[in-house]
Amino acid sequence: MADEHGRKWDRCFADSAVKTVTGLGVGIVLSVLFFKRRTWPIAFSSGMGFGMAYSNCQHDFRSPYLLHGHMVKDQ
Amino acid sequence: MLRVCLKGANAAARKCLCERAGHPLQHCRRYTSAGDSGSVAGKIVAASLLTVGGGLGGTILYAKWDPKFRANVEKNVPYSDQLFGMTLGPPPPPVVPLPKKPAKVEPLQISTLSEASKESKQPKVKEKVKAKEKEAPVEPAPVAEETPAPPPQSLEAEECKECAHESAPALQERPVEEVTARLAEQDKAEQDTLASLTAGLDDTLGSSAKLTLQAIGAQEAALAAIATHTQKLKEAMDSESPPDRKSSQWRVLEEALSERNRAVDNAAEALLKAKGELEKLKGVINSAKESKIDTARPQILAAEENLHSMIVDLDKVATKVQTAQSEAKIVSQYSDLVNEAKAQFQKELESIAPEIQANWRGLTGKLSMDDLNSLIAHAHRRIDQLNRELAEQRVREQIHVEKALEQQKLEDQKALEQALATALEHNREEMRLEQERKVQEVRDVMEAEMRTQLRRQAAAHTDHLRDVLKVQEQELREEAQQVLGSKLLEQETHFRKLSQEQLDAFTLDMNAAHARLKGIEEAIDSHVVAEEEARKAHQLWLSVEALNYSLNTAGADAPTEPLEDAVRTIKEKCAENEFAQALTLALPEESLTRGVFSEASLRARFYGIRQLARRVALIDETRNSLYQYFLSYLQSVLLFEREQEAPPAKLAPEDLDTFKLLAYATYSIEHGDLELAAKFVNQLRGESRRVAQDWLKEARLTLETKQVVSLLSAYANAVGLGTTQAP
Numbered sequence: 001m002a003d004e005h006g007r008k009w010d011r012c013f014a015d016s017a018v019k020t021v022t023g024l025g026v027g028i029v030l031s032v033l034f035f036k037r038r039t040w041p042i043a044f045s046s047g048m049g050f051g052m053a054y055s056n057c058q059h060d061f062r063s064p065y066l067l068h069g070h071m072v073k074d075q
Numbered sequence: 076m077l078r079v080c081l082k083g084a085n086a087a088a089r090k091c092l093c094e095r096a097g098h099p100l101q102h103c104r105r106y107t108s109a110g111d112s113g114s115v116a117g118k119i120v121a122a123s124l125l126t127v128g129g130g131l132g133g134t135i136l137y138a139k140w141d142p143k144f145r146a147n148v149e150k151n152v153p154y155s156d157q158l159f160g161m162t163l164g165p166p167p168p169p170v171v172p173l174p175k176k177p178a179k180v181e182p183l184q185i186s187t188l189s190e191a192s193k194e195s196k197q198p199k200v201k202e203k204v205k206a207k208e209k210e211a212p213v214e215p216a217p218v219a220e221e222t223p224a225p226p227p228q229s230l231e232a233e234e235c236k237e238c239a240h241e242s243a244p245a246l247q248e249r250p251v252e253e254v255t256a257r258l259a260e261q262d263k264a265e266q267d268t269l270a271s272l273t274a275g276l277d278d279t280l281g282s283s284a285k286l287t288l289q290a291i292g293a294q295e296a297a298l299a300a301i302a303t304h305t306q307k308l309k310e311a312m313d314s315e316s317p318p319d320r321k322s323s324q325w326r327v328l329e330e331a332l333s334e335r336n337r338a339v340d341n342a343a344e345a346l347l348k349a350k351g352e353l354e355k356l357k358g359v360i361n362s363a364k365e366s367k368i369d370t371a372r373p374q375i376l377a378a379e380e381n382l383h384s385m386i387v388d389l390d391k392v393a394t395k396v397q398t399a400q401s402e403a404k405i406v407s408q409y410s411d412l413v414n415e416a417k418a419q420f421q422k423e424l425e426s427i428a429p430e431i432q433a434n435w436r437g438l439t440g441k442l443s444m445d446d447l448n449s450l451i452a453h454a455h456r457r458i459d460q461l462n463r464e465l466a467e468q469r470v471r472e473q474i475h476v477e478k479a480l481e482q483q484k485l486e487d488q489k490a491l492e493q494a495l496a497t498a499l500e501h502n503r504e505e506m507r508l509e510q511e512r513k514v515q516e517v518r519d520v521m522e523a524e525m526r527t528q529l530r531r532q533a534a535a536h537t538d539h540l541r542d543v544l545k546v547q548e549q550e551l552r553e554e555a556q557q558v559l560g561s562k563l564l565e566q567e568t569h570f571r572k573l574s575q576e577q578l579d580a581f582t583l584d585m586n587a588a589h590a591r592l593k594g595i596e597e598a599i600d601s602h603v604v605a606e607e608e609a610r611k612a613h614q615l616w617l618s619v620e621a622l623n624y625s626l627n628t629a630g631a632d633a634p635t636e637p638l639e640d641a642v643r644t645i646k647e648k649c650a651e652n653e654f655a656q657a658l659t660l661a662l663p664e665e666s667l668t669r670g671v672f673s674e675a676s677l678r679a680r681f682y683g684i685r686q687l688a689r690r691v692a693l694i695d696e697t698r699n700s701l702y703q704y705f706l707s708y709l710q711s712v713l714l715f716e717r718e719q720e721a722p723p724a725k726l727a728p729e730d731l732d733t734f735k736l737l738a739y740a741t742y743s744i745e746h747g748d749l750e751l752a753a754k755f756v757n758q759l760r761g762e763s764r765r766v767a768q769d770w771l772k773e774a775r776l777t778l779e780t781k782q783v784v785s786l787l788s789a790y791a792n793a794v795g796l797g798t799t800q801a802p
Contacts, residue, residue: 058701065696
């Protein structure tokens with residue numbers, strides 16, 4: 001389990017790095033292509049990328065505690 | 076309850092009053108509440124006291140009058156019975172219905188009494204009566220026993236009843252023997268008196284009969300004498316017989332007269348004697364009657380009848396004699412008169428013609444003319460005189476006759492009365508006798524009837540006795556059987572007990588011998604077994620040692636080699652040792668296949684786990700965002716604490732903090748107590764727990780294996796020790 005924890009963190013970091021950079025890249029591309037070289041798409045998409053990574057990471061860490069409920073319909 | 080109601084009513088009344096008084100009172104109260112409150116309170120207190128007192132007094136009075144109410148209150152209200160006891164005294168006892176026995180018994184008494192009184196002749200029956208009365212209830216019994224004692228003395232039933240009624244209140248039961256003795260005595264006495272009475276009666280009867288006969292004879296003789304005398308007199312007067320015959324006639328007459336006188340005297344004497352004897356007889360009869368013995372009754376009756384008949388006869392004869400006497404008197408009077416007339420005539424004749432002799436009838440030839448003339452003149456004169464006298468006499472005769480008639484009537488009357496009286500007497504006497512005869516008859520009939528009834532009663536009694544005896548016999552037999560049965564049972568049980576004891580003793584000895592034998596055999600067997608066991612134990616020990624050794628093959632970070640082989644050895648070598656087999660089964664699978672980590676490696680790993688657990692201390696099911704992760708990391712960095720802390724004997728809730736737990740676990744593991752450390756680590760919660768799960772599992776495995784192996788070795792040691800025989 002301890003290893004799992006470490007592995008999660010590794011994944012987290014890797015994922016966040018990838019996503020942020022990807023976001024950055026997409027932002028740059030977008031800003032260059034569509035948004036007249038403004039800064040905000042870059043920040044936006046990198047933020048989006050980091051956010052996605054964060055969310056993924058959080059989900060990953062939460063995953064053991066998540067309860068999946070099933071709705072039972074009365075028949 | 077009454078008090079409560081009264082109080083409530085009073086309170087309601089007061090409230091009503093207050094309400095009615097209403098507003099002004101309220102106003103008043105508001106203004107004068109301060110001053111009036113005391114008086115109002117006093118009024119209230121007084122009113123309540125009055126109510127309570129009135130209620131209590133009313134209850135007590137009513138309870139005094141009605142006991143049911145009192146009982147009710149005593150039942151429902153506690154301690155009220157004490158209050159009532161103090162004021163009214165103890166409660167009245169419940170009314171018990173009077174027994175009806177005396178009334179029921181009374182008719183029985185009287186009937187038995189009357190029966191007993193009627194039947195008093197035969198002692199047998201009396202005894203039966205006694206026996207019957209013995210079984211009857213006590214009350215009738217002494218009464219009935221008492222009454223047979225009086226009846227022998229009292230013949231009349233009425234007197235009997237009186238006796239019974241009088242003696243009923245004060246009774247004592249006499250014993251049977253005394254009563255029978257008394258009865259026997261009484262019977263004897265009765266018999267004696269009876270005998271004496273009868274003897275007396277007979278004597279007197281005989282004597283009186285004799286005397287009466289004598290009297291009657293005398294009377295008849297007198298009668299005859301009187302008759303002859305009268306006859307003679309008549310003859311003497313009427314007949315015209317010659318003088319010599321006349322004198323003889325007169326002589327005869329005188330004789331007859333004297334005879335008659337004597338006879339009459341005799342008769343009178345005899346009559347007197349007879350009368351005296353009859354009086355005596357009457358006296359004896361009366362005394363006999365007074366002695367009151369029933370048996371003498373017919374005799375008495377007969378005697379009375381005899382007496383009566385004797386009296387009647389005597390009277391008859393006496394009357395006859397009297398009539399004869401009166402006739403004779405008449406005749407004699409007539410004769411006297413005639414004689415007188417004759418004498419007178421003679422005198423006259425003598426006075427006239429003195430020379431004429433007395434007996435002038437034979438001298439008709441001697442008379443002269445003068446004499447004749449004078450005689451004729453005298454005769455004429457005499458005739459005239461006589462005619463005159465006759466006339467006178469006729470006149471006087473009428474008067475005389477009337478007088479005589481009257482006298483006669485009187486005398487007749489008297490005689491009639493007397494005769495009537497005597498006849499009445501006789502009739503009365505006859506009636507009385509008849510009545511007595513009838514009474515006697517009735518009595519006899521009644522006696523006979525009573526005898527039959529008593530016989531019936533006796534029969535019923537015998538039947539009852541028979542039944543009772545039968546029942547008793549049955550009961551006694553059953554009792555005897557029961558006793559016999561119980562005694563038999565006792566004897567049997569005793570015998571059985573003895574035999575059982577013998578058997579038991581024998582069995583005991585046998586068992587002892589057997590046991591000893593068995594013991595010896597067992598000792599030998601156990602020796603063999605023990606040796607076998609020793610060998611086995613040795614085997615086991617060797618195998619367990621092998622296992623133990625294999626445990627020590629753990630590397631720094633690698634687990635031991637799989638314990639499978641060693642376990643297999645144990646299984647094979649010690650197949651019959653069930654405990655070892657069970658224990659080998661208890662080894663966890665992992666240890667068999669993969670092997671377990673050593674304690675040292677676990678110890679080393681623990682620190683890494685500790686670090687990690689500290690880092691994720693804040694994360695649990697609810698707070699697990701990345702920010703929390705950051706915070707918990709910060710906490711672990713900033714929190715300073717001792718690395719090792721001695722765990723307390725008891726864990727308090729505040730000790731369940733991650734850091735504290737980890738400190739305790741570190742302390743324990745440093746002091747070699749892996750188990751305790753594992754326990755503490757087990758108390759972690761949340762992410763820390765998840766993180767330490769691996770380590771915990773490994774620790775568990777190791778602990779389990781170690782436990783089993785230690786058990787096995789302990790067991791092997793124990794077995795080895797057990798099998799070694801002390802020198």
